[in-house]
Amino acid sequence: MTAQRRAVIEVIQTANEHLDAAALLDLARNREPGIDRATVYRTIELLKRLRLIDELDLMHLQGEKHYYEVKTRRDHVHLACFRCGRIEEYSSPLFEQLKAEITEQAGFEIRVTRLEVGGNCHACAEAEKKAQREASAKPR
Ligand SMILES: [Zn+2]
Ligand SMILES: [Zn+2]
Known part of the structure; x- marks a missing residue:
């Protein structure tokens, strides 16, 4: 090398x-x-x-x-925020269970797993809710 x-x-x-x-x-x-x-x-x-x-x-x-x-030994889901671009990693025993189920039910030998989720991260979701509240509270 x-x-x-x-x-x-x-x-x-x-x-x-x-x-x-x-x-x-x-x-x-x-x-x-x-x-x-x-x-x-x-x-x-x-x-x-x-x-x-x-x-x-x-x-x-x-x-x-x-x-x-x-x-990594543990596969993780990538959570991508459309608003601020932040990428979070999320792992769950359910994800491992899903892979086991796929192998069991479909007989598929998994080598690579990739799962990406797009949306609003917690901070952005809160910021949007706050903005909406403020917009609706404004007197016309
Ligand atoms: Zn965000
Ligand atoms: Zn990652």
Whole structure:
């Protein structure tokens, strides 16, 4: 494994948000200044093939960008807020149950699971409710 590849992997592993290829390249450059786009894309493809990372589109909030995250033992649902763009991760035993049921009922051997939910995050839902209350309380 080359130092450049290792830099890409480390960036994905230590990220505390979902990174797209451009953000990945920027952060990898801090570690390995000589790294180029092609290396980043090749490394992403390799890590995907090895099933070490997942590729997400996160409801296409930012157009056609794809995001990458290290595969965790526990699958999670991505909650994407259409209003502020926040991405939350949500895991539930029910999600694990659903996967088990699919395998049992459909005989399907699951390798990748991806579930994205789009809408308003808690803060945005509250803000919209408040705005509506204020609008309806206004005297005409
Ligand atoms: Zn929001
Ligand atoms: Zn995630």
